Amino acid sequence: MNNKVHVIVNPFSARGRTGRRWETIKEAIRSHFREFKYSFTEKPRQATEMARQLLGDGFDLLIGVGGDGTLNEISSGFFHPRSGRAINDEAAVGIIPSGTGSDFIRFMKVPGDFEKSAARIKNARNRRIDMGRITYGGAAAETRSQHFINVADFGLGAEVIRNVASVGPSRRGALTYYRGLLSTIMKYRSKRVRLSVDGGPARTGEYLIGAVANGRIFGGGMVIAPHAEPDDGWLDLVLVEPMGRLEIVANSGRLYSGTIARHPKVHMIRAKTVRVESVAGPAGEPSAEIGVEYDGEVGGTLPAEFAVVEKALNFRV
Numbered sequence: 300m301n302n303k304v305h306v307i308v309n310p311f312s313a314r315g316r317t318g319r320r321w322e323t324i325k326e327a328i329r330s331h332f333r334e335f336k337y338s339f340t341e342k343p344r345q346a347t348e349m350a351r352q353l354l355g356d357g358f359d360l361l362i363g364v365g366g367d368g369t370l371n372e373i374s375s376g377f378f379h380p381r382s383g384r385a386i387n388d389e390a391a392v393g394i395i396p397s398g399t400g401s402d403f404i405r406f407m408k409v410p411g412d413f414e415k416s417a418a419r420i421k422n423a424r425n426r427r428i429d430m431g432r433i434t435y436g437g438a439a440a441e442t443r444s445q446h447f448i449n450v451a452d453f454g455l456g457a458e459v460i461r462n463v464a465s466v467g468p469s470r471r472g473a474l475t476y477y478r479g480l481l482s483t484i485m486k487y488r489s490k491r492v493r494l495s496v497d498g499g500p501a502r503t504g505e506y507l508i509g510a511v512a513n514g515r516i517f518g519g520g521m522v523i524a525p526h527a528e529p530d531d532g533w534l535d536l537v538l539v540e541p542m543g544r545l546e547i548v549a550n551s552g553r554l555y556s557g558t559i560a561r562h563p564k565v566h567m568i569r570a571k572t573v574r575v576e577s578v579a580g581p582a583g584e585p586s587a588e589i590g591v592e593y594d595g596e597v598g599g600t601l602p603a604e605f606a607v608v609e610k611a612l613n614f615r616v
Contacts, residue, residue: 302360302611305353306337307346307373309365309367316366327413331421335362340369350376354386361390362420362614366398367449371594374612375446383411383432383444391613393420399475399578400595402516404448405491407529408615418485425613428529431513433591433604435599446608447593450517450524452510452573454490459483459518464597468510476519481548482586489541490589492601494575494597496536496568503578507547510537512571512607515557517595522557526567533569540564558610576602 310318313590328335336358340346350361363369374392378385395416410416433451436442461507463479469472469572492509495501510517512524512535524535542550542564553559555565560567577586591598606607 301359304332304335304360304362305358305491306362306364306395307349307369308337308339308396309346309363309369310339310386312365312369314399320397321364323383323463324397324413325488328362328391328395330414331417334406340372345388345428346372346373347376350382354390359387359390360393360420362393362395364395364604366396367403367594367597368400369398370394370404371448377612378446385611389423389543389613391615393583395420402520402533403514405455406449406514407614408614410414418443420615425616426611426616427610428614429463429513429532429534430608430611431511431593431595432441432573432608433598434604434606435591436602443599445593445598447513448513448529448612449508450512450596451593451598451605452508452517452523452538453492453589453591453603454506455480455483455508455509457598458487460514460592460595462598474519474529474616476521479550480518480551482545482555484547488609490587491578491580492575492589493578496570496571498574502612504538505541507539507596508537509573509575511535511570511605512537518554521554522552522559525557525560527574530610532607533571534573534605534607536568536570536573538566538568540566570605573605574602575605 396411408481431447434444447587457480489505489507491505493501510523510528515524515527515530527535577589579586589601
């Protein structure tokens with residue numbers, strides 16, 4: 300099958316190096332795809348709208364050039380913004396890695412070499428993978444939704460991303476997230492939430508972080524969900540009970556080694572849907588505003604429902 304191919308390039312990824320090395324990347328793609336068109340993004344979230352337009356125009360293989368953020372934006376564009384239905388169920392996405400944040404890309408074993416990753420996209424079969432969908436809003440609020448391909452979380456992780464977002468893209472690197480974690484825990488307090496898994500009984504608890512994972516790795520190499528698989532039809536909910544600052548730092552190595560699940564304060568739950576809302580404290584403290592992040596991007600705030608969209612996307616890998 301000959302695909303109608305369009306390449307979406309994020310020239311700002313990899314701290315701006317992608318734009319400077321585009322000619323090299325283009326030749327690597329051309330060595331495997333005789334015909335393709337390409338476009339450059341100019342602002343955040345633009346790749347999502349580009350993808351929707353391109354799929355509507357008949358392109359059925361979209362190749363991103365960038366990191367996890369670029370992959371998220373393009374993948375999100377495979378769905379109608381209101382209904383959530385796929386625009387073209389047969390279309391596929393591929394990625395040429397060129398970004399500072401590539402946790403999901405590495406987890407999916409996409410080659411880092413431009414020519415090899417282009418060859419993989421050309422020759423590999425589609426792998427049907429799940430996506431996650433976040434729907435914000437309570438009963439009295441207007442709902443809105445967004446998709447994620449890797450990991451979404453509420454609590455500490457979202458606060459770290461909000462703090463890191465103030466760092467310009469040209470200054471971000473492999474240690475940015477960890478430094479953001481260290482600075483955030485100095486003033487962060489665990490949050491009290493009520494959550495329900497798959498429509499079951501609600502539970503109320505105080506947690507440092509709640510991660511909802513389709514992939515295993517986030518935050519520059521942290522293995523938050525060591526058993527997650529992106530095509531098993533489940534999300535892995537990871538709940539971490541409150542820890543002190545020194546306890547967080549002392550156990551950070553478990554995140555990088557993939558052994559965090561062994562800690563007694565860490566709980567792993569497989570779920571199709573997770574409904575979460577902020578609640579007032581036991582002594583009458585008001586409910587806190589709790590942020591959400593998804594695939595390294597600042598999201599909305601609770602209440603929210605996280606749901607798996609099974610076999611939603613053709614990933615060319």
